[in-house]
Amino acid sequence: MFHLSDLKMSVCVEEEEDRAEPPGSICLSMNSDWSKQDPPVFSSEPGPSDTKERKRSHVSVKKQPTCCVWCQDVLKDPVSTSCGHWFCRRCITSYWDQSASPGDSSCPQCGVNVGLQEVLDEHKISLRRRCEHVTEGSDGTGSGGTGSDGTGSDGTGSGTLLNRIYTELYITEGQSEEVNTQHEVRQLETAYKKKTFSETPIRCCDIFKASPDQQRRIRVVLTNGVAGVGKTFSVQKFTLDWAEGSENQDVSLLVLLSFRELNLIRDEQYSLLRLLHVFHPTLQKVTAEKLAVCKLLFIFDGLDESRLSLDFNNHEVVSDVTQKSSVSVLLTNLIQGKLLPSALVWITSRPAAANQIPPSCVDRVTEVRGFTDVQKEEYFRRRFSDEDLYSRIISHIKTSRSLHIMCLIPVFCWITATVLDHMLTTDQRGELPKTLTDMYSHFLLVQTKRKKQKYHEGRETSPQELTEADREVLLKLGRLAFEHLETGNIMFYQEDLERCGLNVTEASVYSGVCTEIFRRESVIFQKTVYCFVHLSVQEFLAAVYMFHCYTNWNTKVVKDFLRDLRYNSDTSLDDFLRRAMVKSLDSKKWPPGPVCSLPSWPLSEVQPETLSRPAGSDRQQARNHPESHQQPEGDEQC
Numbered sequence: 001m002f003h004l005s006d007l008k009m010s011v012c013v014e015e016e017e018d019r020a021e022p023p024g025s026i027c028l029s030m031n032s033d034w035s036k037q038d039p040p041v042f043s044s045e046p047g048p049s050d051t052k053e054r055k056r057s058h059v060s061v062k063k064q065p066t067c068c069v070w071c072q073d074v075l076k077d078p079v080s081t082s083c084g085h086w087f088c089r090r091c092i093t094s095y096w097d098q099s100a101s102p103g104d105s106s107c108p109q110c111g112v113n114v115g116l117q118e119v120l121d122e123h124k125i126s127l128r129r130r131c132e133h134v135t136e137g138s139d140g141t142g143s144g145g146t147g148s149d150g151t152g153s154d155g156t157g158s159g160t161l162l163n164r165i166y167t168e169l170y171i172t173e174g175q176s177e178e179v180n181t182q183h184e185v186r187q188l189e190t191a192y193k194k195k196t197f198s199e200t201p202i203r204c205c206d207i208f209k210a211s212p213d214q215q216r217r218i219r220v221v222l223t224n225g226v227a228g229v230g231k232t233f234s235v236q237k238f239t240l241d242w243a244e245g246s247e248n249q250d251v252s253l254l255v256l257l258s259f260r261e262l263n264l265i266r267d268e269q270y271s272l273l274r275l276l277h278v279f280h281p282t283l284q285k286v287t288a289e290k291l292a293v294c295k296l297l298f299i300f301d302g303l304d305e306s307r308l309s310l311d312f313n314n315h316e317v318v319s320d321v322t323q324k325s326s327v328s329v330l331l332t333n334l335i336q337g338k339l340l341p342s343a344l345v346w347i348t349s350r351p352a353a354a355n356q357i358p359p360s361c362v363d364r365v366t367e368v369r370g371f372t373d374v375q376k377e378e379y380f381r382r383r384f385s386d387e388d389l390y391s392r393i394i395s396h397i398k399t400s401r402s403l404h405i406m407c408l409i410p411v412f413c414w415i416t417a418t419v420l421d422h423m424l425t426t427d428q429r430g431e432l433p434k435t436l437t438d439m440y441s442h443f444l445l446v447q448t449k450r451k452k453q454k455y456h457e458g459r460e461t462s463p464q465e466l467t468e469a470d471r472e473v474l475l476k477l478g479r480l481a482f483e484h485l486e487t488g489n490i491m492f493y494q495e496d497l498e499r500c501g502l503n504v505t506e507a508s509v510y511s512g513v514c515t516e517i518f519r520r521e522s523v524i525f526q527k528t529v530y531c532f533v534h535l536s537v538q539e540f541l542a543a544v545y546m547f548h549c550y551t552n553w554n555t556k557v558v559k560d561f562l563r564d565l566r567y568n569s570d571t572s573l574d575d576f577l578r579r580a581m582v583k584s585l586d587s588k589k590w591p592p593g594p595v596c597s598l599p600s601w602p603l604s605e606v607q608p609e610t611l612s613r614p615a616g617s618d619r620q621q622a623r624n625h626p627e628s629h630q631q632p633e634g635d636e637q638c
């Protein structure tokens with residue numbers, strides 16, 4: 001347990017040669033656990049410092065004020081604490097001398113303990129490392145292919161630099177409709193038609209800043225946005241800016257958690273403090289007392305992926321950060337302000353899941369709307385420095401209304417960029433894809449082809465051509481995607497893969513499919529979990545699988561899915577698609593993503609045969625081979 005009285009502090013002059021700060025810096029040496037680390041730096045002169053990791057992580061360097069925070073007089077012999085407050089040297093030393101707790105080395109202005117500051121700085125470094133690279137829905141080889149220079153590996157092999165590809169998003173205050181359970185593509189189309197891009201946008205980094213006409217404090221923010229619109233990227237950018245010391249420096253500790261991660265401990269009992277320690281090991285040394293002096297910000301990303309049951313009517317009160325309870329109870333108490341009442345909370349969600357948080361608990365609702373037309377172009381410009389390639393891609397997007405509308409969604413821009421880049425920079429003949437189905441199909445074909453190139457597999461195939469083995473793997477993935485989408489699951493374990501006939505070892509060799517389509521999530525509790533690169537890819541593969549079951553007369557799977565007794569082997573394709581659409585739109589649990597939206601586009605645009613054989617031919621084959629009627633399970637089909 002940490003006690004301020006354990007600290008024995010003295011002011012000393014730093015050795016010239018070790019000094020990362022300019023001459024005149026002073027440091028504290030402390031007789032405590034914390035003293036084993038580098039001494040906290042007291043600077044007498046602010047200024048950007050990028051020579052040492054530790055220094056870079058310090059709270060942002062602000063202009064030296066003229067007044068001492070303590071005596072309010074002109075600063076004499078100024079020194080600053082590492083939390084950024086300025087004092088006359090005499091003021092701060094006499095404050096400490098007279099402090100009730102001997103050895104107290106906390107900042108008189110904000111109470112931040114200088115030892116604690118070191119840990120917070122470490123945490124910033126760790127968060128910066130975590131957020132500066134993004135996987136962009138693919139592995140670290142960069143998804144942009146040969147022609148794109150903006151998205152390739154940055155040389156570290158660990159993904160793309162967020163700051164290099166991050167394009168400003170259009171975020172507004174309020175919710176365009178109350179809780180919108182409508183189809184996302186329809187929402188986008190409506191938004192596009194209405195040209196609602198007229199409100200005042202909020203910058204991502206200002207999400208907690210009240211506008212001039214708002215007097216009240218903004219403690220809880222709920223940010224909505226459809227699938228792939230950039231909610232996770234926004235929280236990553238917010239976190240990175242904070243960790244780099246450029247924004248929101250009044251926050252002393254930012255805790256970034258995803259519901260995806262929290263799901264993993266949903267059945268366990270944790271205290272909030274322990275939860276921080278487990279998910280952010282750099283905070284191991286932070287005690288309840290230290291937490292109490294921090295200005296905290298919790299970010300919970302992806303409420304729609306939550307498997308917790310957040311019950312705001314549950315009256316179990318948890319007000320102590322060391323008190324154990326279920327994660328759901330901890331969260332509801334935190335959101336309601338019963339636990340750490342001054343902590344800021346930011347939750348992101350797809351719209352249909354946002355109603356899990358009672359409006360009375362939320363001070364501000366914002367919505368990520370995606371890219372405006374200008375931002376769309378900016379996105380592609382960042383990715384393609386080759387002017388000719390850039391122009392061809394932009395003009396192709398503009399030739400297709402659906403493509404152009406869908407490029408409001410950043411993830412769709414990414415898929416489009418990946419596919420078109422590949423097609424335009426390799427010897428591909430044939431029409432460029434224009435529909436969503438076409439685009440996702442090409443995306444999988446591109447990924448499969450890249451897998452073959454990487455592993456020098458077999459003969460070269462044209463991008464339209466899949467080998468039987470490729471088809472098999474994709475359909476197994478489709479089955480996995482479908483079965484887990486049915487139960488609302490997006491995280492898979494090895495057992496889940498195996499149940500669908502996917503061998504993990506084989507899968508990793510099959511990395512064109514598996515490392516591109518799957519990514520290994522951070523290993524918490526030593527168990528590797530997998531998920532699709534993006535939920536929309538899972539949704540697409542699930543749709544492909546269902547279509548495959550239809551064309552292959554796998555009546556049982558289709559019937560179970562539609563829960564429609566009238567379905568039989570004579571059901572026409574149009575009827576099947578219509579029923580699937582009705583079922584998708586009815587779904588409360590999983591508002592359909594872009595892929596399940598296919599039927600909301602003119603059916604003539606749907607070309608699912610790219611991956612699954614044409615309906616007619618398969619039906620015909622099935623007629624010629626009646627035994628296929630008897631296959632009860634999807635796995636034999638795969």
Ligand SMILES: Nc1ncnc2c1ncn2[C@@H]1O[C@H](COP(=O)(O)OP(=O)(O)OP(=O)(O)O)[C@@H](O)[C@H]1O
Nearest residue numbers: 136137166167227228229230231232233410411414
């Ligand atoms: N601001 C941005 N700049 C550049 N690319 C972006 C941006 N936002 C999103 N993207 C692209 O879109 C993809 C999906 O974004 P993100 O994961 O943030 O969406 P999301 O809203 O969290 O989706 P979901 O609700 O499905 O979790 C990213 O992997 C990236 O390729």
